[in-house]
Every structure is written in C-alpha cells, then in structure tokens.
Amino acid sequence: MALPNPKVPRAGSYRFFAGMGILAAAYGLLIVGMLIADLGFTDWRRLKEAVSSEPIQYAIQLSLTTCTLAALLSLLVAIPAGYLLARCQFRGKWLLDAIFDIPIVLPPLVVGLSLLILFQTALGQAFEQNIFPVTYELPSVVLAQFTVAASFAVRTMKVTYSQQDRRHEDVARTLGCSRWQAFLRVVLPESRQGVIAAGTLAWARALGEFGPILVFSGATRMKTEVLPSSVFLELSVGNLEAALAVSLLMVFVAILVLSLARYFGLRGSTW
Amino acid sequence: MVEQVPMIEFQDVGVQAGAFTLQNVNLRIGRGAYTVLLGSTGSGKTTLLELLCGLRRPQHGRILLNGSEVTALDPAERGIGYVPQDGALFPAMTVAKQIALPLEVRKVPRPEIRKRVAEISEKLGVQHLLKRYPRMGGASGAAGRGGGSSNSGGLSGGERQRVALARALVFEPFVLCLDEPLSAVDEETRVQLYPLLRSTTNDFGATVLHVTHSSSESRVLASHGLRLVNGKLETWLPEPTSNAETDSVSAAMPPAE
Numbered sequence: 001m002a003l004p005n006p007k008v009p010r011a012g013s014y015r016f017f018a019g020m021g022i023l024a025a026a027y028g029l030l031i032v033g034m035l036i037a038d039l040g041f042t043d044w045r046r047l048k049e050a051v052s053s054e055p056i057q058y059a060i061q062l063s064l065t066t067c068t069l070a071a072l073l074s075l076l077v078a079i080p081a082g083y084l085l086a087r088c089q090f091r092g093k094w095l096l097d098a099i100f101d102i103p104i105v106l107p108p109l110v111v112g113l114s115l116l117i118l119f120q121t122a123l124g125q126a127f128e129q130n131i132f133p134v135t136y137e138l139p140s141v142v143l144a145q146f147t148v149a150a151s152f153a154v155r156t157m158k159v160t161y162s163q164q165d166r167r168h169e170d171v172a173r174t175l176g177c178s179r180w181q182a183f184l185r186v187v188l189p190e191s192r193q194g195v196i197a198a199g200t201l202a203w204a205r206a207l208g209e210f211g212p213i214l215v216f217s218g219a220t221r222m223k224t225e226v227l228p229s230s231v232f233l234e235l236s237v238g239n240l241e242a243a244l245a246v247s248l249l250m251v252f253v254a255i256l257v258l259s260l261a262r263y264f265g266l267r268g269s270t271w
Numbered sequence: 272m273v274e275q276v277p278m279i280e281f282q283d284v285g286v287q288a289g290a291f292t293l294q295n296v297n298l299r300i301g302r303g304a305y306t307v308l309l310g311s312t313g314s315g316k317t318t319l320l321e322l323l324c325g326l327r328r329p330q331h332g333r334i335l336l337n338g339s340e341v342t343a344l345d346p347a348e349r350g351i352g353y354v355p356q357d358g359a360l361f362p363a364m365t366v367a368k369q370i371a372l373p374l375e376v377r378k379v380p381r382p383e384i385r386k387r388v389a390e391i392s393e394k395l396g397v398q399h400l401l402k403r404y405p406r407m408g409g410a411s412g413a414a415g416r417g418g419g420s421s422n423s424g425g426l427s428g429g430e431r432q433r434v435a436l437a438r439a440l441v442f443e444p445f446v447l448c449l450d451e452p453l454s455a456v457d458e459e460t461r462v463q464l465y466p467l468l469r470s471t472t473n474d475f476g477a478t479v480l481h482v483t484h485s486s487s488e489s490r491v492l493a494s495h496g497l498r499l500v501n502g503k504l505e506t507w508l509p510e511p512t513s514n515a516e517t518d519s520v521s522a523a524m525p526p527a528e
Contacts, residue, residue, distance in 0.1 A: 165359060167355050167359040168359055168361055170321075170324075170326045170346070170353075170355070170359075171353060171355060171359050171361075172361070172372070173325075173326070173345070173346040173347055174324050174325075174326070174346045174347070174349075174351055174352070174353035174439075175347075175352075175353075175372055175373040175376070175438065175439070175442070176347045176350070176372075176373045176376045176377055176442065177347060177372070177376050178345070178347055178376075181376055185372065185376075186361050186363075186364075189361075189363040189364070190361065190362060190363045192363065
C-alpha cells in the first residue's frame with residue numbers, strides 16, 4: 001500500500017492549474033497585445049508632430065489641470081465619507097453606501113446627461129446665473145470628472161479606514177484629543193497610504209473620463225477639449241495617426257500613475 | 272469614621288454590548304489602589320474599561336471620578352490614562368511625538384514638553400527609542416522612508432508596553448486603565464515589567480484599574496482584586512468575608528434578583 005507523497009502533485013493538480021492559468025493568461029495577452037499593436041502602428045515622426053500641435057498642447061494642459069482638481073475634490077469628500085462608512089453605525093448607512101456606488105455602475109453617457117439635466121433645473125440655473133456658469137464651460141469638465149472619480153476614491157478610503165485599528169483613535173481621545181484632533185493628528189496621518197492610493201486612482205479615472213464630458217461639456221477645440229476628446233475629434237476627421245499619438249500619451253501616463261499607486265501600496269483595495 | 276470619597280465609582284451601570292450584557296455594576300475604588308480586575312475572555316472587562324474612559328456610554332447608571340459625575344463627559348475631559356492591549360501605539364508617529372501628544376493638545380509650552388518627555392522616558396527606560404517609529408513586524412516599512420535608517424528598527428513587545436505606559440502617564444492622570452498590558456510580552460519581560468508597573472504608578476499616585484485574565488499576574492500586582500463573572504462583579508481581594516463597606520474597593524452585588 002503506497003502512502004501519498006506530498007511532493008508529487010497528482011495529474012489533477014496539473015490540469016487544475018493549467019486550466020486556471022490559460023484563462024487568466026488569455027486576458028493578460030489581450031491587454032499586452034493591444035498595447036504592442038498600438039506601438040507597431042505608430043509613425044514616430046507623426047506622433048511628435050501631433051503632440052506638439054496647439055490644440056493637443058492645450059488638451060494636455062487642460063487634462064492635467066482638471067484631473068488634479070477633480071482628484072483633490074474627490075479626496076475632500078472621500079476621506080470623510082470613507083471614514084463614516086467604515087467607522088460609524090447610523091440609520092440609512094446601507095443606502096448612503098449604495099448611493100456612493102451609483103456613478104461606478106451608471107453608464108458614463110447617463111452620468112453626463114444627468115449632470116446636464118441637473119443644471120437645467122431651477123436650482124441649477126440659479127447656480128449658473130448667480131455663482132458661475134458650468135454647462136459647456138471649464139467647471140463642467142472638472143465636475144464631470146469628479147462625479148465618477150470620487151466614487152472610486154470613496155471605496156478606497158472606506159477600505160483604508162475599515163482596515164485601520166480603531167483603538168488608535170480611542171487612545172488619542174483618552175490622551176486629551178478632541179474628535180477633530182484625534183482625526184487630524186492620528187487617524188489621517190495613519191491613512192496616508194490610502195489617501196495617496198485614492199488620489200492616484202481618482203486622478204487616473206478623471207484622465208480617462210470622456211462620456212460625461214462629451215455630453216456635459218462638449219468637445220470644443222481650445223476650450224473643453226481634454227485628451228480623450230482629442231482622440232475622439234481626431235478619429236472623427238479620419239486622422240488616425242494623431243488619435244493614436246494622443247492615445248499612446250495617455251497609455252504612458254496611465255502606466256506611470258499605476259506604478260506610482262502600486263509603489264505607495266494599493267493593498268486592500270477592492271479592485 | 273468619615274468615609275473617603277472613592278476615586279472611581281460606578282452606580283448601577285449597565286450596558287448591552289453585542290452578545291453580552293453588563294448589568295447593574297456597582298464599584299468603588301479608593302485613591303491610590305492598584306486594583307486587578309479578573310475575568311475570562313469575553314466577560315466584559317474591556318467594556319468596563321471603555322465605560323470608565325468614556326469610549327462607551329452606559330445605557331443606565333452613573334460613573335463618578337473623585338466624587339464628580341463624568342457619565343456624559345468625553346474621554347478627553349476625563350483625564351484617564353488608557354493603555355489598551357498591545358499598547359495601540361500610533362504607527363505614523365515617532366515614540367517622542369506620541370509621548371508628547373497629550374501635552375501638546377493641552378497646550379503645554381514646548382520647553383516644558385521636552386523636559387517632561389525626557390523625564391518620563393527615562394523613568395520607563397525608553398529614552399533610547401525616542402526617534403523610532405513603532406512599526407509592527409508585519410507591516411511594510413514606511414518607517415524606512417523619511418527617517419534615517421538607524422531609527423527604523425521598530426519596537427519589541429516590552430518596549431511597546433513601556434512606550435504606551437509613558438504616553439498614558441506623561442500627563443499625570445489620576446486614574447490609569449490597563450487592558451491586559453502584559454499579555455503580548457514574553458515571561459522574562461513580564462517579570463521586568465511587574466515592579467515597573469507598581470513603582471511608576473505609585474510615584475504618580477495614580478489609581479490603577481488593571482484588567483487581565485492571568486491570575487498569576489493579579490497576585491503579584493494587586494492591592495485589591497475584582498472578578499467579572501457573567502456580567503457581574505465580585506470581590507476576591509481582600510477576602511470577601513470582610514465588611515465590604517469599609518474596604519476601599521468593593522463590588523456591591525446588585526439587589527436581589
């Protein structure tokens with residue numbers, strides 16, 4: 001009678017890992033294949049030309065500025081929202097949690113359309129006339145990006161605060177800190193990695209945002225044209241090289257941001 | 272004989288916390304006593320400490336410190352030193368910074384803070400750790416970033432307890448709550464910490480409520496002893512035969528069931 005030998009995996013094990021591996025690898029190949037094809041298709045001289053054109057230069061600057069603003073605004077709401085969802089018990093919490101998820105699951109065009117309609121209401125109109133104009137103006141770009149990006153930032157901050165040891169806050173309060181002091185001196189510094197992760201994630205989402213911006217801001221050259229709008233505009237006039245050039249630029253930025261986020265630790269993030 | 276005002280007093284305190292209930296807890300602890308509260312895991316010891324520190328509100332009853340009611344006060348207003356299990360040190364702060372925190376929020380002037388942090392760290396033998404971050408072994412090292420590499424060592428279990436104790440004692444609280452302070456350290460460190468616990472709390476004149484499930488620990492440290500069984504308090508030291516009213520610690524049993 002042979003004893004089972006743990007060092008020799010049975011044939012079933014091989015089949016299991018081969019099956020799982022092939023399925024996972026197929027997706028990886030698709031992603032890498034896409035990027036390699038992009039690179040192979042690029043005429044590098046035309047790329048330089050396209051990227052240095054005035055409208056694209058404007059789009060680059062606009063994208064970088066609006067994404068940064070949208071990411072900062074996202075953190076401003078995501079930090080308190082994530083904290084409350086992770087640490088507090090209150091009535092209607094499940095509803096609030098579900099509401100914060102809506103921008104993630106809503107089709108992007110619907111987000112844009114809904115923003116457009118919101119600013120057609122009496123309240124929206126009053127805001128545009130008395131405070132500042134939004135629709136089809138620069139603030140609409142930031143607002144469209146923020147609406148979706150903040151939703152992702154809230155998720156990340158919620159995970160961050162539910163993993164953090166809540167006794168630290170308790171101890172800070174016994175040591176003489178008010179709730180604000182305990183939060184600002186102990187809780188927030190401890191969640192630094194989560195804040196960086198949420199910020200980069202929101203930034204990356206904002207950079208790729210297109211649908212809501214197209215509907216809510218339009219894609220006006222030298223005005224509300226962000227990088228994804230450039231890809232769209234160039235494609236629509238048949239200028240594939242320029243569209244590809246801008247796309248590659250965004251791929252480069254996305255990889256950079258992803259690496260930074262990995263470096264600062266997206267540990268525990270849900271995606 | 273005029274009865275002394277107890278330092279800690281619970282009057283019919285009750286709270287429902289998840290699965291178990293603390294019911295009608297009556298408790299009187301005299302000034303300067305070192306009281307060890309025994310109880311098995313899940314008996315409500317930590318809940319009792321949280322009630323005392325103000326981290327949890329009782330559903331009924333009153334809590335008094337030195338004769339004045341604190342039931343509705345925030346933890347910050349009670350001035351109780353609290354050392355939870357394994358210290359709960361702040362990972363994003365150097366040892367010096369966290370010992371200084373209670374003084375900073377009390378707006379003590381800088382030079383005074385420096386002096387008092389130096390004093391307490393010397394007393395607890397942590398003066399060589401002041402620049403370190405208390406990283407746990409498992410967490411990845413943000414400690415190495417920013418600071419010099421020589422200060423990125425993290426702290427041992429015994430060192431963590433000493434730092435936590437320094438942080439809780441630096442503002443000279445009247446009452447010190449210790450939640451299983453020795454459960455995470457090895458036997459050798461524990462034996463070193465016993466006299467330190469007794470002498471420092473004595474020096475500060477603090478009234479100590481020390482929670483543990485270890486009866487050996489309690490015999491070494493306790494001047495008074497309580498036991499929490501099924502959400503009710505019993506006195507085990509001094510022997511419960513004596514007249515409870517004259518003891519500086521007593522756990523009055525709730526009236527007839």
